[in-house]
Amino acid sequence: MNKKTLFIGGIKSGKSFNAEKYTIENSSSKPIYLATTEFIDEGMQVRINQHKEQREDNFTTIEEPLKLYEAISTCQSPVLVECLSMWINNMLYHEKSFEDMINEIEAILKLDKTLVFVLNDVGSGIIPDNKLARDFIDISGKLSQLIACECDEVYHTIAGISTRIK
Secondary structure (H helix, E strand, O other), X not given: OOOEEEEEEOOOOOXXXXXXXXXXXXXXXXXEEEEOOOOOOHHHHHHHHHHHHHHOOOOEEEEOOOOHHXXXXXXXXXXXXXXXXXXXXXXHHOOOOHHHHHHHHHHHHHOOOOEEEEEEOOOOOOOOOOHHHHHXXXXXXXXXXXXXXXXXXXXXXXXXXXXXXO
8 A cells, every 4th residue: 555654753853764664664666766966065965975874875866856746656666755855055145936836746745656755843942033944934834734635644753753743
């Protein structure tokens, strides 16, 4: 049975590690790791390298910063999308609209595939003082609600512990 799962939590909460472990444990074939992060600077490269080391050879990696539907639609194995927060960042950077993001996510959610999403939880912070950050938080919050509503399982991660909330 194909199912959709969301791991949501703060930055460095352990959500990616737990999502990777969950995906491997619930896959009958080698899963796909859909990496969305674009190389921006040396700091991002360090983070990318840490994630590569963490997942070892347990996944087949596909790098796609924008066209998630296109990448996922042809996959035969379960897909871990790591992470949607970086994808939202990329979409904003490339001047894509919120409607573009909604359309992409809705199309992905309609696919008959096993998918695991990772997303930063932005719902516990303060309202930022700049428009771009406010736009990011608003979009992320709205997309997290849409995705969580459509997922079969949702896990919230704090301090390395993922608790099933749906």
